[in-house]
Amino acid sequence: MPVLLHDTMSREMRPLLPKAGKSTFGMYCCGPTVYGPAHIGNFRTFILQDVLRRTLEVDGLKVKHVRNITDVDDKTIRGAQAAKTTLTEFTKTWTDKFHADCEALGLLAPHVEPSAVAHIPQQVAMIKALVDKGHAYVSKDGSVYFKVSSCHGYGKLSHLDLSKRETQSTNSAGEANDSDEYDRESASDFALWKSRKPEDGANFWPSPWGEGRPGWHIECSAMSLEHLGVTFDLHGGGIDLCFPHHENEIAQSECATGIPGFAAHWFHSAHLLVEGEKMSKSKGNLYTLDDLKAKGYSPVEVRFALIAGHYRSSLNFTIKGLEDARSALNKIEKGTERLLTAAGFSKEEFAAPTKQEIQTSWGRFAPAWEVLQNDLNIPGCLGQIFTVLASKSDLTTESARQDLSGLAKILFALGLKLFTSAPAQGVPADVAELGAKRWAAKQAKDFVSADRLRLELVELGWTMLDRKDGYDLKKS
RNA sequence: GGCGCGGUAGCCAAGUGGUAAGGCCGGGCUCUGCAAAAGCCCCAUGCGUCGGUUCAAUUCCGACCCGCGCCUCCA
Numbered sequence: 001m002p003v004l005l006h007d008t009m010s011r012e013m014r015p016l017l018p019k020a021g022k023s024t025f026g027m028y029c030c031g032p033t034v035y036g037p038a039h040i041g042n043f044r045t046f047i048l049q050d051v052l053r054r055t056l057e058v059d060g061l062k063v064k065h066v067r068n069i070t071d072v073d074d075k076t077i078r079g080a081q082a083a084k085t086t087l088t089e090f091t092k093t094w095t096d097k098f099h100a101d102c103e104a105l106g107l108l109a110p111h112v113e114p115s116a117v118a119h120i121p122q123q124v125a126m127i128k129a130l131v132d133k134g135h136a137y138v139s140k141d142g143s144v145y146f147k148v149s150s151c152h153g154y155g156k157l158s159h160l161d162l163s164k165r166e167t168q169s170t171n172s173a174g175e176a177n178d179s180d181e182y183d184r185e186s187a188s189d190f191a192l193w194k195s196r197k198p199e200d201g202a203n204f205w206p207s208p209w210g211e212g213r214p215g216w217h218i219e220c221s222a223m224s225l226e227h228l229g230v231t232f233d234l235h236g237g238g239i240d241l242c243f244p245h246h247e248n249e250i251a252q253s254e255c256a257t258g259i260p261g262f263a264a265h266w267f268h269s270a271h272l273l274v275e276g277e278k279m280s281k282s283k284g285n286l287y288t289l290d291d292l293k294a295k296g297y298s299p300v301e302v303r304f305a306l307i308a309g310h311y312r313s314s315l316n317f318t319i320k321g322l323e324d325a326r327s328a329l330n331k332i333e334k335g336t337e338r339l340l341t342a343a344g345f346s347k348e349e350f351a352a353p354t355k356q357e358i359q360t361s362w363g364r365f366a367p368a369w370e371v372l373q374n375d376l377n378i379p380g381c382l383g384q385i386f387t388v389l390a391s392k393s394d395l396t397t398e399s400a401r402q403d404l405s406g407l408a409k410i411l412f413a414l415g416l417k418l419f420t421s422a423p424a425q426g427v428p429a430d431v432a433e434l435g436a437k438r439w440a441a442k443q444a445k446d447f448v449s450a451d452r453l454r455l456e457l458v459e460l461g462w463t464m465l466d467r468k469d470g471y472d473l474k475k476s
Numbered sequence: 477g478g479c480g481c482g483g484u485a486g487c488c489a490a491g492u493g494g495u496a497a498g499g500c501c502g503g504g505c506u507c508u509g510c511a512a513a514a515g516c517c518c519c520a521u522g523c524g525u526c527g528g529u530u531c532a533a534u535u536c537c538g539a540c541c542c543g544c545g546c547c548u549c550c551a
Contacts, residue, residue: 030551038551045551075549159479160547190548238551239480248548270481271545278545308499309489313482314544324488324500331499334514371490371497380490383498390498447509454511465512472513 003059003373005052006312008242008266009157013375016056016265018233025061026232027053028224028263030241031113033070034094035079037288040317041272041279043105044306045238047415048269050107051307052236052376055413059373066227067110069095071117073216077203087117087203101289104299106415112227116219120205123214123222126256127192127207135255137185142195142210146217148188151251157266158243190248191215217248224263225253235263242268270314272306279317292322300420301325307378307414328382333418335389336407342400347419350408363399364388365406372413381410427473431462435473438464 002015018025029049032038038046046067053065070076071091080090095115102109116123127144130136135150148154155161196204196211204211224232230253237246246266253262271278274285292302304325309315340350362369368384371377385407393399411418427435438453457464457473465472 032551042551048551158546161478188548240546240550243479243546244548245550269551271551273544313489316488318488320500321488327501328499377490379488379499380497383490386498442509445509451510463512466508466510467513474512 001059001370001373003052003055004375005265005267006375008268014265016061016234018061019231019264023062025056025063025234026228027063027065027234027236027267028220028228028232029065029067029110029235030220030237030245031067031069031110032098033073033075034091034098035073035075036094037290038098038101039279040274040287040289040292040302040306041238043101043289043302044272044315044317045236045269046102046107047105047303047306048311048376049236049267050415051378051413052234052267053108054415055372055376058369058409058413064112064228065108065110066112066114066224068220068223069098069113069115070216070219071095071115072203072213077200080203081201091115091117104289105303106300106417108415114223114227116214116223119219119223119226120214122226123218124193124205124207126218126222126225126252127214129256130192130252133255133258135251136192138209139184139195142193142212143191144193144209145184145189146192146248146252146255148186148190148251151255154251155247157247157250160243160247190217190244192218192252217245218252220245221249221252221256224249225257230257230259231261232263234265234267236267236269239268239270242266269311273314273316275318276316287317295319295322297322297326298420300417301329304329304416308382310379311376328386329416329418332385332389332411332416335386336404336418338389339395339400339404339407342395342397343404344397345401345404350404350418360405361402362406362409363401363403364391364393365403365410368410369406372410378414381414385410427462431457431460431473434460435462435464435471439471442466 002017004013005016006012007014016025027049029046031046032042049065049067053063056063069091072087076087076091080087083090099109127136130146131138131144134147136144136146138144192215193207193209194212194215195209196213200213204213224235235246235249250262254260273279274283274287277283277285279286289299289302293299301322302325305317305321306315308321308325336350337347340347365385365388368381368388371384372381374380388403395403434453434457438450438457441447441449441453454464461475463474465474
């Protein structure tokens with residue numbers, strides 16, 4: 001059964017399948033602008049796209065996932081200048097950081113990760129096609145603009161009727177829209193090519209219209225064409241990209257190629273609120289992965305918290321939510337351990353589910369998978385998982401293995417890697433010694449000393465957890 | 477103003493025309509010298525408000541109230 005997903009353009013639930021005659025499902029996702037560390041809002045979108053890709057793969061599709069790197073724009077150029085380095089060096093630093101965070105968060109690397117700077121010729125070629133076909137014009141300063149009025153159907157994705165729309169004098173950041181700054185024919189027209197300016201420094205490229213650099217929107221059109229073809233199966237991004245970015249991509253691509261149906265399906269994820277407020281630097285509620293790691297949360301806990309709400313609803317990210325995620329994840333691990341025991345598998349065997357017997361069945365997790373396939377309902381799927389893990393069942397080795405087969409596939413789809421919590425931190429010698437002493441006292445039934453030693457450990461910031469046959473020391 | 481999303485227990489959050497998944501927190505119990513861990517059990521006559529349709533509505537329709545997003549920086 002194919003995965004069903006809501007499509008922004010048609011506003012309908014539609015099955016995800018490769019185009020007729022194709023065996024690969026092509027998906028293009030707008031990637032990060034690499035001018036600083038990505039924040040958890042960025043990652044929510046990338047994680048959701050990752051879950052979609054994984055779900056399609058578990059469903060049996062061959063997916064080609066393309067996610068770009070935006071490495072030339074105002075912010076990257078300014079950032080490089082402020083850092084007194086080259087654009088290449090600057091964007092490499094932040095691209096590397098992005099990759100490290102992605103890996104920590106369990107994101108599968110896209111199959112292709114094209115960079116805007118590496119696709120200047122393709123962008124120039126597309127702009128040239130648009131100029132030749134009368135969909136773009138060259139301004140006096142050598143910039144090139146897309147002529148929105150020349151594009152039939154412009155606004156079909158975001159359902160905006162530009163003819164009825166009044167041009168706003170400010171954007172949502174309160175900055176004046178620069179409709180008078182350039183010699184555009186219409187305020188709705190957008191830049192395809194920006195002519196070289198002194199403040200661009202060394203960052204310019206040749207073009208038929210003179211030196212300059214590409215506009216923002218054209219890169220995704222050019223790179224999706226290069227790597228996925230004239231039309232492809234799904235395009236994703238944060239909801240804020242719906243207009244104007246994605247709308248402009250459609251206009252550019254369809255006008256340049258003359259072929260409609262740029263992307264068959266549009267996948268937009270809702271934004272993140274932090275502690276009930278819009279995330280912003282000025283409010284100080286903009287978290288990066290490093291910020292949360294510094295607070296003691298693991299990447300998998302962050303990932304869980306970020307997927308705990310439906311992708312089309314905005315998610316209120318809170319530290320309490322991270323605590324909830326930690327407890328919930330622990331509950332899944334404990335339940336999974338019980339299944340592993342019943343199945344006679346080790347944790348390692350579960351972490352790498354290559355065994356035939358744990359790849360063939362869904363066991364009791366079939367309903368959880370069905371829920372996930374229906375518009376990527378991750379919270380519903382998690383609910384099903386907990387229901388099964390808590391339900392009474394006479395497990396046999398065989399049934400437990402079938403359950404594990406289903407659970408492994410679902411956890412792969414969600415990208416939740418179990419049993420990865422950092423192993424016990426190094427225990428200082430003095431703490432270890434106190435622990436050993438208390439254990440000895442307890443064995444000797446000298447409970448007065450044992451209790452005193454427990455308190456001493458607490459004062460040092462350590463908790464001693466007794467087991468039947470030994471003990472663990474945990475930092476509290 | 478235009479377009480769109482949402483209001484479900486203390487918090488988070490699914491879902492359905494036939495009477496509310498799940499997680500967290502909380503409470504109880506079992507186990508345990510203590511503590512913790514773990515396991516088990518309990519926890520919304522209620523789904524923003526008011527009307528309507530229906531044998532039956534939280535679920536459909538209408539109105540209203542409230543919150544939020546986008547409308548050329550944004551994931």
